[in-house]
Structures are given as C-alpha cells and as structure tokens.
Amino acid sequence: MPLLEGKIALITGSGDGMGRAHAILMAERGADIVVSDIRAEPAQATAEEVRKRGRRVHVVIADMADVAQVKNMAEEGAARLGPIDILVNNAGYGQRLETMDITEEDFDRMFAVHVRGSFFAAQAVIPAMKERRRGKIINISSMWGMTGAPVASHYCAAKAALLGFTKAWAKELAPWNIHVNAVAPGGVRSGGPMKLDNSEILKAKEAKVPLKRYCEPVEIAYAVAYLASPESDFVTGQVISPNGGEVIVGY
Amino acid sequence: MERPSMKLAGKVAWITGSGRGMGRAHAELLARYGADIIVHDVLQDEAAITAKSVEKLGRRVFVTHTDITDTAGIRAMVAEAESALGPIDILVNNAGIGQHLAIEDITLADFDRMFDIHVKGSFFCGQAVIPGMKERRRGKIVNISSIWGMNGANTASHYCAAKTAILGLTKAWAKELAPWNIHVNSVCPGGVITEMPIKVQGWDRIREKEQKVPLKRWAQPEEVSGAVAFLASAEADFITGQSISPNGGETIVGF
Numbered sequence: 175m176p177l178l179e180g181k182i183a184l185i186t187g188s189g190d191g192m193g194r195a196h197a198i199l200m201a202e203r204g205a206d207i208v209v210s211d212i213r214a215e216p217a218q219a220t221a222e223e224v225r226k227r228g229r230r231v232h233v234v235i236a237d238m239a240d241v242a243q244v245k246n247m248a249e250e251g252a253a254r255l256g257p258i259d260i261l262v263n264n265a266g267y268g269q270r271l272e273t274m275d276i277t278e279e280d281f282d283r284m285f286a287v288h289v290r291g292s293f294f295a296a297q298a299v300i301p302a303m304k305e306r307r308r309g310k311i312i313n314i315s316s317m318w319g320m321t322g323a324p325v326a327s328h329y330c331a332a333k334a335a336l337l338g339f340t341k342a343w344a345k346e347l348a349p350w351n352i353h354v355n356a357v358a359p360g361g362v363r364s365g366g367p368m369k370l371d372n373s374e375i376l377k378a379k380e381a382k383v384p385l386k387r388y389c390e391p392v393e394i395a396y397a398v399a400y401l402a403s404p405e406s407d408f409v410t411g412q413v414i415s416p417n418g419g420e421v422i423v424g425y
Numbered sequence: 426m427e428r429p430s431m432k433l434a435g436k437v438a439w440i441t442g443s444g445r446g447m448g449r450a451h452a453e454l455l456a457r458y459g460a461d462i463i464v465h466d467v468l469q470d471e472a473a474i475t476a477k478s479v480e481k482l483g484r485r486v487f488v489t490h491t492d493i494t495d496t497a498g499i500r501a502m503v504a505e506a507e508s509a510l511g512p513i514d515i516l517v518n519n520a521g522i523g524q525h526l527a528i529e530d531i532t533l534a535d536f537d538r539m540f541d542i543h544v545k546g547s548f549f550c551g552q553a554v555i556p557g558m559k560e561r562r563r564g565k566i567v568n569i570s571s572i573w574g575m576n577g578a579n580t581a582s583h584y585c586a587a588k589t590a591i592l593g594l595t596k597a598w599a600k601e602l603a604p605w606n607i608h609v610n611s612v613c614p615g616g617v618i619t620e621m622p623i624k625v626q627g628w629d630r631i632r633e634k635e636q637k638v639p640l641k642r643w644a645q646p647e648e649v650s651g652a653v654a655f656l657a658s659a660e661a662d663f664i665t666g667q668s669i670s671p672n673g674g675e676t677i678v679g680f
Contacts, residue, residue: 178677252619263438270680271650294542341677344639344674344677345639345677346675348639348640348641348673349639349641360663377465384599384600384603384604384665384666385603385606385608385663385665386603386604389662389663393660393662393663394663396655396660396661397655397660397661400651400652400655403651405648405651405652405654405655406651406652406671407648408615408640408644408648408649408671408672408673409652409669409670409671409672410640410673410674411639411674411676411677412669412677414664414667414669414672415664415667416661416663416664417663417664418603418665419599419600419603419665419666422596422599422600422665422666
C-alpha cells in the first residue's frame with residue numbers, strides 16, 4: 175500500500191511550481207487532492223495531472239488573502255472529498271522590493287497571503303483533525319525565512335512567521351496527535367526565480383550553493399511527502415531545508 | 426507496511442551498530458527499500474539476528490564484528506565488504522553507547538571510550554568510504570546524533586558532547602564533500618524505546634518521561650528509521666548539512 179493511500183491532502187497554491195509538484199507526488203503515493211489556487215487555468219491543469227494518476231481531485235479557486243474564501247476552500251474540499259488529513263500551506267509569492275519601496279498595500283498582502291491565509295486554512299481543518307485525533311500540517315517557509323536576505327524583508331518576515339506557527343502549533347496540537355512541520359526550500363528552479371532572474375544571475379547564484387545547483391520542485395515535494403506520511407509520526411515542530419548546503423545552522 | 430517504491434534498490438548500506446535497537450530497525454527498513462546491508466556490530470549473536478532478517482527481505486548481507494575504534498581494522502573490513510557486496514553508497518554512523526554518569530564520576534577511561542566510539546568511530550568510518558564515494562561522485566552519510574547532543578542533559582555530559590561533535594562533523598563534511606555530490610546529514614532521535622533505556626532507566630522512568638513529550642510517548646525504533654531512509658535516498662539529493670529530529674515535539678529549536 176502506498177504511504178499516503180486513502181489520505182486527503184489540501185495543497186494551497188498548487189496551480190504550478192512547487193505546489194503542483196507536491197500535488198502530483200502525493201497523488202502518486204495514493205492521496206486524493208484538493209487543488210487550491212487563485213488562478214483557475216493552472217489549477218485545472220494540476221487537477222488533470224492528479225486525475226491521470228487515478229486519484230480523486232477537487233479544485234477550489236481561492237484568494238488566500240480573503241479569510242472567507244480560505245474557510246470556504248477548506249469546507250468545500252472536505253465536503254467533496256472527505257475530511258482533510260494533510261494540509262500543505264504552500265500558497266505564496268515573491269516580491270523583490272527594498273524596505274523603503276514596500277508600500278502598506280505590499281506589506282498587507284504579503285502577510286495576508288502567507289501568514290493570515292495559512293493560519294485560517296489551519297483553523298479550518300484543525301477541528302476535524304482533532305476529532306479524528308490525527309493530522310499533518312506542513313507549512314512551506316523559505317531559507318530566506320531562516321536567514322533573511324538583502325531584499326524583500328516583508329517576504330522574509332512572513333516566511334519567518336510561518337516557522338513561528340509551526341513550532342507553536344506542534345506544541346498546541348500534539349495532544350491530538352496532529353503533527354506540524356515546516357519545509358524551508360533553498361534555490362528551486364520554479365516559476366519565481368526563473369522569471370525574476372535571467373540565466374546569468376541564476377548561474378552565479380547556483381555557483382554559491384555547495385552542491386552547485388538549484389533543485390527541481392519535486393525535490394522539495396519529497397520532503398513534504400515524507401512529513402505527510404506515517405514515517406514521520408514522531409517528527410513535529412521541525413524544519414527540513416532542502417537547500418543544497420547553502421544554509422547550515424542551528425543544530 | 427508496503428512501501429511506495431524501492432527507493433534504495435541496488436544500493437549498498439553500511440550501518441554501524443546494527444545488531445539491535447535502532448541500528449537493526451535502520452537495517453530492516455533500508456533493506457525493505459531495496460538496499461543490501463553491511464551489518465556491523467561487536468555483538469555477534471545480535472548481528473546474526475539482524476542479518477537473518479535482512480536476508481528474509483531478499484537482500485544480500487555482509488556481517489562484521491570489527492571493533493569500531495580499530496581504524497586499521499575498519500579499513501580492511503571495508504575492502505572486504507566492498508568486494509563481497511560492491512561499493513558502499515550509504516554509511517549510517519549509528520554505533521554508540523549510553524552511560525548515565527555525573528561529571529565527577531566520569532573516568533578518563535569512560536571519557537575516552539565515549540569519544541572513541543561515537544566521534545573517532547564515525548570519523549574513520551567516514552574516512553574509509555569517502556574516497557570511493559568521491560570517485561563515483563555520489564554518496565550518502567547519515568550520522569546519528571541525539572536530542573541530547575542538541576540540548577544537553579543533566580547527566581552524561583560526555584555522551585552529550587560526543588553527540589554534539591557528530592553534528593559538527595555533519596556540517597563540516599556537508600561543506601567539504603559537496604563538490605563530490607556527497608550528502609551528509611544527521612538524525613537526532615528523542616526518546617526511543619530500545620533495550621538501552623529499558624535497561625539503564627527502567628519502564629517506570631520511561632513512562633514518566635513520556636508524559637513530558639508533547640506527543641506523550643516515545644518512539645519505536647522504526648520511526649527513526651523513516652528519517653534515515655529518507656536522507657539515504659535520492660529523494661534527499663538537495664538536502665545536506667541538515668538534521669531531522671524525530672522527538673515527538675520535545676525539542677523545538679533553531680529556526
């Protein structure tokens with residue numbers, strides 16, 4: 175039996191990039207998927223990939239900055255596929271701005287999508303997880319949430335806040351056997367950096383990674399799938415950072 | 426439980442201290458995922474049981490009882506094991522001992538043995554396989570540390586510091602060996618129900634300690650193996666210099 179057989183996973187921002195990779199890998203391992211994204215077309219394309227793998231899928235179009243839509247996303251997903259076993263708080267975006275150029279609007283949306291969206295997505299799925307006394311929540315942070323960066327301080331701080339939720343929820347939800355962990359990707363060859371960096375800048379960045387490369391989205395998905403599986407049932411409050419050795423810190 | 430894939434098919438894994446406890450669980454899970462196993466333990470009867478279990482899973486096995494502090498013996502053993510099973514792809518530095526002693530009760534002999542087994546042992550087992558890994562430009566080293574290596578404890582400071590040194594090796598090796606695509610990570614188990622704590626602490630003390638863990642339990646050895654198997658597989662090819670701590674939420678730190 176595949177490790178995620180019969181599980182239902184809600185993956186926010188799964189229309190493309192890493193979110194789509196998580197959806198496809200978890201479907202391959204037996205999970206049914208609630209695909210959530212703000213963009214309808216990419217979401218449908220991910221859904222098709224899930225169907226091709228013989229799993230059930232439901233698509234919800236939601237803006238993570240809108241709490242009512244976030245709640246509806248979780249409710250609709252559970253109503254269509256069944257109670258959510260796995261929540262992957264993946265939805266997010268980058269915005270390369272220096273502190274002095276970040277407007278109040280930029281700031282609010284950054285925190286609304288990453289922080290408020292993740293919080294209320296969790297709040298929407300936790301009651302049913304508590305009832306069944308099991309659940310997996312995986313928050314997608316970032317290496318930049320751990321180390322900071324010389325740009326995008328609103329993004330860095332929002333990603334750091336996701337690590338804060340991870341640690342606090344791990345403790346608060348442990349009595350119900352709900353496991354909460356984070357994945358903090360380093361350089362990934364996905365839409366964001368490919369669009370933002372021309373190939374010369376990307377090459378220079380890869381040269382600074384000890385493993386001399388950025389990774390493919392599926393390499394992040396492997397860490398997510400491990401944390402979603404029963405093989406990590408004693409792991410909670412932890413962070414896995416697939417980053418090619420770029421950041422080696424803490425313990 | 427059936428596994429989603431044979432993600433370690435065709436790999437050869439050397440697991441030190443695999444005669445019992447977590448080491449045996451690692452051997453069994455890695456074998457389930459398709460790896461052939463070098464079972465290494467000074468305890469001969471225990472090593473034989475692990476070996477039988479690996480064979481039952483349909484994998485090849487090489488058994489050795491070489492003392493881990495005998496660095497020349499280790500080198501010779503590796504040559505012999507590799508000629509039997511093929512080049513070693515995965516090293517799990519798992520061999521270790523526990524010893525509940527206050528600072529003033531730790532003798533020079535206790536101290537040396539603790540560091541010899543954990544630190545020197547891990548270092549020279551690494552040194553024995555790294556040249557081959559460099560040549561093939563791939564390799565996985567998983568060093569078993571402990572939450573006590575991250576946090577310390579109110580006893581066994583020689584054990585705590587040896588386990589911390591293993592985290593030091595992990596980070597340094599990750600950087601030094603990255604140019605050859607060799608990935609080095611740690612697993613830091615929290616409370617695990619194995620013979621060692623049952624013997625040293627007893628069930629009453631274990632039950633008491635379980636209540637202090639957010640998940641209210643200690644792990645079975647195979648729950649640590651899941652982390653080891655993940656780090657040993659190609660699924661973790663972008664992960665190096667990191668540690669995973671299956672500890673039930675007992676220790677939440679760093680980032």
